[in-house]
Every structure is written in C-alpha cells, then in structure tokens.
Amino acid sequence: MKDNVAAAKAALAHLEIDENAAAIKSKSRDFFWYSPVLKERLDHVVADFVVSPKSEAEVIEVLKVCYDHDVPVTTRGAGTGNYGQAMPLAGGCVMHLRYLNRxxxxxxxxxxxxxxxxxxxxxxxxxxxxxxxxxxxxxxxxxxxxxxxxxxxxxxxxxxxxxxxxxxxxxxxxxxxxxxxxxxxxxxxxxxxxxxxxxxxxxxxxxxxxxxxxxxYEWIDIFVASDDFMAATHFADELANEDGILLKLASVYEAPTAHAYFTRVKPHVDEGTHLIGLMVAPQSMDGFLTFLNRREDMRMIYRSDDHDWPRAPGPVFEYGWNHTTLRALKVEPSITYLQVRYAFPDHLELIAKMRDDFSPEVLQHLEAIRMNGKVGFAGLSMVKFTTEERLDEIVRLHEEAGALIFNPHRYTLEEGGRQTVDDTQLAFKREADPKGLLNPGKMIAWDDPDWDYARMYAWPGMKAAE
Ligand code: FAD
Structure with missing residues (x-):
C-alpha cells in the first residue's frame, strides 16, 4: 500500500496536496467522537494524504489515478458528520471538495x-x-x-x-x-x-x-416554556399540524436540558422547565400568537424580533437537531445520543412511554418532522452513557417498544440505517466502484453480504493504529 500511495501522490503532485501531518489528521476526522463507541474504535484513523481538487476535471483525475494505483478515496465536504462517515478507515486519500464551491x-x-x-x-x-x-x-x-x-x-x-x-x-x-x-x-x-x-x-x-x-423569510426565533413535558410535546405537534402557520423548526427539550445545557437560556428558566424552540415565518406570527394565547400553560419567553434578554441566544436552530447534543456534551462529557423515529399515529404515546421508562437516564429531545404528509417526531434523545452494554440495551428496548432507531454508534450505512441492504446503492457500487475503493468499510453488503447484524460490524480492512 505504501508504494501505491507514493505512486498516486507523485502522479497527483501538480494538484494541491496536504503533506502536513497535523492537517492530514484533522481532515481524517469528523464528529465521530459524539459516540463513545465510535471514539473507541476510530480514534486512530488517518489518511495517507489529502488532495483538494479545484474542478470536476481534477476530481476525475484523482479518481482515475487512485483507481490505477488501488488507493482508497474518502470524500470530505466539511467533516461535520457524526458516524465516522468521512473517515478513511483504510487510510489512502482524502479528497477534500472545499474548492468546488460555486x-x-x-x-x-x-x-x-x-x-x-x-x-x-x-x-x-x-x-x-x-x-x-x-x-x-x-x-x-x-x-x-x-x-x-x-x-x-x-x-x-x-x-x-x-x-x-x-x-x-x-x-x-x-x-x-x-x-x-x-x-x-x-x-x-x-x-x-x-x-x-x-x-x-x-x-x-x-x-x-x-x-x-x-x-x-426573516424567520422569527421563539422559545416557549412549559412545566409539563407532554403538554409541550402536544403543543409542538398541534402547532406543526396548523395548516396556515408556516414553521421551519419545532423542537422540544425535556427538563432540565434548557437549564443545564443552554447557558444563555438558563437565566430565563428553572430546572423543571421544558422548552420548545420554534422558527415561525413573520406572516404567520399573528396566527401563531392566536394559537399560543389559547394555551394558558405555555409561556413565550423569547422572540428574536422583540426581547429584552441582555445576551441574545443566537439562532434557535443552533439549539436543535444535533446541536442539542453538542451543547450537552460541552457541559457533561458523558452525554451521548440516540436517533429515534416516532412516527404518526402512535408517536405521542410512544414518546410518553419512552420517557416513563428511561428519564432521566435518557432525556427527550424531539424535532417535529413531516413523514409521508403526517407530523411525527425525530428523537435525538440524550443518553447518560455508562457502558456499551447498557447503550445496546436501551437501543433494544426502544426497538421492542416500536421506536425505530437509526443507530449513531455504528459507522456502516446499514447499521446507521434500517439494518437492511440497500440494493439500489449496492448495485450502483458494483457498477461505479468495481474495485471497492470509495470510502471502504462503510457498506457491509459490499464486504460481507451474509452479515446478520447480531452484533456490531467490525470491518476487517480497517488500518491498524500506527
Ligand atoms: P461530511 O461530513 O464531510 O461528509 C458526509 C458524508 O458525505 C461522508 O461520508 C462523505 O464521504 C460524503 N460526501 C461528502 N461530499 C460528498 C460528495 N460531493 N460526493 C459524495 N460523497 C460525499 N445532519 C443532518 O442531516 N441534520 C442535522 O440537523 C444535523 N445536525 C448536526 C449538528 C451537529 C452539531 C453535528 C456535529 C452534525 C449534524 N449533522 C446533521 C450531521 C452533519 O453535520 C450533516 O449531515 C452535514 O450536512 C454534513 O455535511 P459535511 O459537509 O460536513 O459532510
């Protein structure tokens, strides 16, 4: 492999190639460390070199040269993925696309x-x-x-x-x-x-x-507070179902998330406050306020266009999705997360059950999403990590209860998805990457078609730590 890499590098020497060891290391990583399971397994992963093509023609040249020399290629956008997606498990070339930005x-x-x-x-x-x-x-x-x-x-x-x-x-x-x-x-x-x-x-x-x-639109960022978690979840669900109100975000955070992890929100809530984060289109604000005023148990504590917070919280979406986990991790490093799908029509009952079964070991963080025209929730639940065995057990118990898990503690497409082979992607890989050099180790179906998913897949081709 060393000779192949050297030959490929020499053939690509006229392109921008990063030789600096620290830069190569940092461009070989993504946000895999959100998962203690992946941190344990992928921390040593590093490419042999990083090339930054400046055009599609240069991308083609990189792929052709690496094909000729049997060098794996892992593509990098910005490396913010969470599952080691952009990490070169076999080493080789990281192709960084930052210049293809027009x-x-x-x-x-x-x-x-x-x-x-x-x-x-x-x-x-x-x-x-x-x-x-x-x-x-x-x-x-x-x-x-x-x-x-x-x-x-x-x-x-x-x-x-x-x-x-x-x-x-x-x-x-x-x-x-x-x-x-x-x-x-x-x-x-x-x-x-x-x-x-x-x-x-x-x-x-x-x-x-x-x-x-x-x-x-100039979206209006809003925080609404509630003392009752399920009331807050119903509020977000019903609001997302209001046909005339245009939203871009509806997040629900179980207490004490806002108090414990959202530093700028903390002075405005207490430990028992459940929080809803919203982005509402300006023309929908009248409709939203009417909806809100029908609820005595909900308090709007912040709106971005009219507030007296001495320190503004910044964009509300940077509290949502996987930013919630990031904020929690900064305060409590043992926090990790799960990705749960709570689909209509049982989503509200299932959320209540999972909370009853696991809180506070697992704190609910929900994002309202439309699934096949029906509002449900993506759960990016925060888990206080103890052991891998317990994490696997929490995953299993969710699945047994009917809550679909997209496991963020796995680096393969199948395990992070529905644990089934994607025939369309596999068939196209046979055609488009016959040597299996593109981001190797991420598609189980390619390497081990008979894999039964009984345990975590460990790709045998992973480069050993040097
Ligand atoms: P990378 O991490 O660089 O790449 C992602 C994958 O795509 C890798 O497998 C890479 O090889 C491949 N790839 C990149 N470019 C190409 C290309 N041109 N052709 C083929 N393959 C390519 N994800 C969400 O979906 N929703 C969220 O709300 C969200 N929130 C996040 C919040 C935080 C704090 C963090 C850390 C992550 C979050 N993510 C989320 C994950 C990630 O940030 C997003 O998916 C992001 O859009 C990935 O973009 P990137 O440029 O960083 O991709």
Missing amino acids: VKSVMPGRVVVEPGCLLKDLDSECKAQSGQEIRMFSSTWATATIGGFIAGGSGGVGSVHWGSLRDLGNIIRLRVVTMEEQPRILEFTGEELARVSHAYGTNGIITELEMPLAPA
Whole structure:
C-alpha cells in the first residue's frame, strides 16, 4: 500500500496536496467522537494524504489515478458528520471538495451548485440573487457543505414543513463521477437519486447538485416554556399540524436540558422547565400568537424580533437537531445520543412511554418532522452513557417498544440505517466502484453480504493504529 500511495501522490503532485501531518489528521476526522463507541474504535484513523481538487476535471483525475494505483478515496465536504462517515478507515486519500464551491445558477424554485459550497453561503447567495432559500439544512448550516448534507445527512431545519431529503422532490438532480478505469460522468434524476444520496460517497462522487428552493423569510426565533413535558410535546405537534402557520423548526427539550445545557437560556428558566424552540415565518406570527394565547400553560419567553434578554441566544436552530447534543456534551462529557423515529399515529404515546421508562437516564429531545404528509417526531434523545452494554440495551428496548432507531454508534450505512441492504446503492457500487475503493468499510453488503447484524460490524480492512 505504501508504494501505491507514493505512486498516486507523485502522479497527483501538480494538484494541491496536504503533506502536513497535523492537517492530514484533522481532515481524517469528523464528529465521530459524539459516540463513545465510535471514539473507541476510530480514534486512530488517518489518511495517507489529502488532495483538494479545484474542478470536476481534477476530481476525475484523482479518481482515475487512485483507481490505477488501488488507493482508497474518502470524500470530505466539511467533516461535520457524526458516524465516522468521512473517515478513511483504510487510510489512502482524502479528497477534500472545499474548492468546488460555486453557486452556478439561481432560478425560480431551484439552484445549481457545486458540492463544496457551505449551506450558509448557498443560502445567502440564493437570497441575494432571488429572495429564495434552501428548503432544509442541517443545524451545521454555518459549517457544513451541500454535498456532504446530501451524501451524509438526512434532513433538519425545514423538515417540519418539507419532510426529509429522501422525500421525492427534495433533490432535483445530481451529477456524479464514478471510480472506474475510465471514470464516467452521470446525471441522476427521479429513481436514480437514491443510488448516491445518503450513500456516504461509497459509490460515486457528487460534483453538481440541483436543489429546490422556497421563498426566503426573516424567520422569527421563539422559545416557549412549559412545566409539563407532554403538554409541550402536544403543543409542538398541534402547532406543526396548523395548516396556515408556516414553521421551519419545532423542537422540544425535556427538563432540565434548557437549564443545564443552554447557558444563555438558563437565566430565563428553572430546572423543571421544558422548552420548545420554534422558527415561525413573520406572516404567520399573528396566527401563531392566536394559537399560543389559547394555551394558558405555555409561556413565550423569547422572540428574536422583540426581547429584552441582555445576551441574545443566537439562532434557535443552533439549539436543535444535533446541536442539542453538542451543547450537552460541552457541559457533561458523558452525554451521548440516540436517533429515534416516532412516527404518526402512535408517536405521542410512544414518546410518553419512552420517557416513563428511561428519564432521566435518557432525556427527550424531539424535532417535529413531516413523514409521508403526517407530523411525527425525530428523537435525538440524550443518553447518560455508562457502558456499551447498557447503550445496546436501551437501543433494544426502544426497538421492542416500536421506536425505530437509526443507530449513531455504528459507522456502516446499514447499521446507521434500517439494518437492511440497500440494493439500489449496492448495485450502483458494483457498477461505479468495481474495485471497492470509495470510502471502504462503510457498506457491509459490499464486504460481507451474509452479515446478520447480531452484533456490531467490525470491518476487517480497517488500518491498524500506527
Ligand atoms: P461530511 O461530513 O464531510 O461528509 C458526509 C458524508 O458525505 C461522508 O461520508 C462523505 O464521504 C460524503 N460526501 C461528502 N461530499 C460528498 C460528495 N460531493 N460526493 C459524495 N460523497 C460525499 N445532519 C443532518 O442531516 N441534520 C442535522 O440537523 C444535523 N445536525 C448536526 C449538528 C451537529 C452539531 C453535528 C456535529 C452534525 C449534524 N449533522 C446533521 C450531521 C452533519 O453535520 C450533516 O449531515 C452535514 O450536512 C454534513 O455535511 P459535511 O459537509 O460536513 O459532510
């Protein structure tokens, strides 16, 4: 492998290659350390070199050279993923797409953009050119790329209205480069999108995206407080079901999350306060206030356009999605999390049951999302970690109760998803990455088609710690 790497590096010497050991190490990591299970297993992972192509032609050159020399390639957007998705388990090349960051054209209802564009830059360009914004983004809006969001993310801020990335219409077109002797450029729409979206770059590299847009608004950030967790959850659920009120975010945080972990919110709540975070379109504020005023048990404690907090809390979405876990981790390093799906129509009963069974070992953090037209919740529950065995038991008990878990303590596509082989992605990998060099170790179906998921998969090809 050493000779192959040296040969590939020499062949790519005219491109921007990072030689600095510290830089290579940091670009070989993502936010895998949210999980004590992954921290234990992936901490040593490091690439041999990092290359930053400046165009699609250079991406093709990297893929071709690495194909010729049997060097694995793991693509990096900004490395904010949580499951070691962007980590080169076998070493080799990290291909960093930061220079492919152009917004190519903004049209009514759609934008064409390169993958390395930051979500925040994409949003501000769309807004400046046309008064539009992207429909949804990960709460890592300020730091993550659109390519990484499509290849590694699932949904986020905006999903309360628009559903998830996998829902039809939320991605229009992807341009993809393969890793073959002669890399091909393919354009995917419709059914073909599922081949590479949320495939962790295991079967093709996205070099251009066409994404749908929505009208941009000066969203009003709001915090509502409640003394009753299930009342707060019902409030968020009913609000998200109000057809005339436009929301971009509806999060629920079980006490004492706000008091214990949200430093700037703490002076305004007490330990028993359950919190709701909202983004409401300005034209929906009258409707929202009418809805709120019908509830005597809910108190609006903050609105971004009219408040007297000496220290403003910053964007409310940076308290939601996986930012909640980040804030908790900073205060209490033993915190980790689960990703739970509470689907309509049993979502409210299931949430109440899981809380009864596990609080305070597991604190509820919920994000309202639309699933097949019905409002349900994504749970990013915070877990006080003790042992791997206990974590696995909590996962099992959730699943037995009917709460689907997307396990964030696994680095493979299947284990972080529905524990089943994605035939579409596997079939396309056979075609587009015949040597299995793209982000190796992340697709169990490729390496071990008979795997039964009885225990955590440990990819045998993982480079040993040096
Ligand atoms: P990376 O981490 O660099 O890459 C993600 C995956 O995509 C990797 O497997 C990588 O190899 C692959 N990839 C990257 N670019 C390409 C490409 N051009 N072609 C093919 N494959 C590619 N995720 C959500 O979905 N919703 C959230 O709300 C959310 N909130 C988060 C909050 C915090 C605090 C953190 C730490 C993470 C959160 N995430 C969330 C996870 C992650 O931030 C997002 O999915 C983000 O959009 C990933 O973008 P990135 O540029 O960092 O991708």
